[in-house]
Amino acid sequence: MDVRKLLHMKEGVGQNSYANNSSVQSNVTAYAKSSIEENIKEGYHALGPKCFMMADTGCSSGPNTLSVVSEAINVIDEACRSLQCKVPEFGVFLNDLPGNDFNTLFKFLPSFYKWVAEEKGSNFGPCFVSGTPRSFHERVFPCNFLHFVFSGYALHWLSQESRAREIVPGGSMVLTFLGSIQSTDPHSLHELLGFTLHDMASEDMIEEEKLDKFNIPLYSATVEEVRQLVENEGSFLINKLEIFTIDWSVRMMEDSNHQAKFLVDSIRAVFESLLADAFSEAIIDDLFVRFETKIQKHIAAGQPIEYLNILASMTKKT
Numbered sequence: 572m573d574v575r576k577l578l579h580m581k582e583g584v585g586q587n588s589y590a591n592n593s594s595v596q597s598n599v600t601a602y603a604k605s606s607i608e609e610n611i612k613e614g615y616h617a618l619g620p621k622c623f624m625m626a627d628t629g630c631s632s633g634p635n636t637l638s639v640v641s642e643a644i645n646v647i648d649e650a651c652r653s654l655q656c657k658v659p660e661f662g663v664f665l666n667d668l669p670g671n672d673f674n675t676l677f678k679f680l681p682s683f684y685k686w687v688a689e690e691k692g693s694n695f696g697p698c699f700v701s702g703t704p705r706s707f708h709e710r711v712f713p714c715n716f717l718h719f720v721f722s723g724y725a726l727h728w729l730s731q732e733s734r735a736r737e738i739v740p741g742g743s744m745v746l747t748f749l750g751s752i753q754s755t756d757p758h759s760l761h762e763l764l765g766f767t768l769h770d771m772a773s774e775d776m777i778e779e780e781k782l783d784k785f786n787i788p789l790y791s792a793t794v795e796e797v798r799q800l801v802e803n804e805g806s807f808l809i810n811k812l813e814i815f816t817i818d819w820s821v822r823m824m825e826d827s828n829h830q831a832k833f834l835v836d837s838i839r840a841v842f843e844s845l846l847a848d849a850f851s852e853a854i855i856d857d858l859f860v861r862f863e864t865k866i867q868k869h870i871a872a873g874q875p876i877e878y879l880n881i882l883a884s885m886t887k888k889t
């Protein structure tokens with residue numbers, strides 16, 4: 572399975588779209604907010620570039636994408652006000668796989684530019700936003716090009732990220748991704764999805780052979796594995812590396828049916844493309860109805876549905 576060709580979050584802005592079902596990822600980014608602000612502020616103070624270059628790797632398509640960019644603009648605007656200096660230009664690169672719904676993402680741009688003009692004035696920036704459709708496993712940017720890289724909930728689709736050459740010395744990264752205490756720990760939701768697929772195979776609704784071959788190519792590293800990776804690579808100083816749990820809003824909703832629906836919609840928006848390719852489009856609705864029932868039972872039995880996440884903030888050595 573070539574994930575780079577098959578994986579894409581559910582496109583558009585409809586009911587099942589990623590844009591409409593990404594509040595979990597938004598909560599994870601909210602957790603990283605102070606690190607994002609600190610890194611951008613420190614990087615800007617130290618480097619004072621005329622054009623601040625930033626990238627969102629694994630940006631997907633939805634409201635989360637431009638919220639990080641807006642935050643970066645606010646931080647630099649504030650820094651420039653306190654330093655009484657001219658605001659830089661901004662180069663913003665939205666990176667994802669070529670199958671990502673960049674068309675929908677670009678349709679958010681006019682309102683983003685309007686926000687910049689209204690909030691910051693027509694002389695602000697300017698801010699140049701562009702898409703860079705390419706796997707972040709490969710080189711995406713020129714050497715010593717970026718001042719800040721954000722990657723929200725995308726790096727668990729691989730086990731290493733090598734942006735070192737593309738970031739200027741003194742530039743930084745803030746990354747969030749799925750983590751684990753032991754990298755062999757199963758994730759409860761993925762396990763329940765697996766059980767659902769097994770049920771369907773035992774009822775001959777999907778082929779056993781296809782199920783045996785199917786694999787969700789996610790890797791949840793431990794904090795120690797990430798630390799080792801960063802230290803062995805050698806280009807970055809770690810500012811913060813911590814594991815945290817996110818609220819899947821399960822406790823905020825009283826009705827377990829609503830909780831289950833919320834979880835299913837979040838998972839479906841991410842995994843539908845891979846599942847449809849592996850087992851056919853025709854089984855998708857049935858699969859997610861069954862999955863929802865499994866989650867309802869899981870919640871009713873008082874089982875927790877919590878994911879561990881890693882926040883990594885690091886600055887490139889000068």
Ligand SMILES: C[S@@+](CC[C@H](N)C(=O)[O-])C[C@H]1O[C@@H](n2cnc3c(N)ncnc32)[C@H](O)[C@@H]1O
Nearest residue numbers: 596629630631635667668706707723724725728
């Ligand atoms: C769960 S979404 C997170 C999107 C967004 N950052 C957010 O916080 O809402 C993960 C994104 O990573 C992208 N992705 C996964 N592997 C990638 C790769 N090798 N190169 C570029 N993007 C990738 C996926 O296509 C998807 O859009």
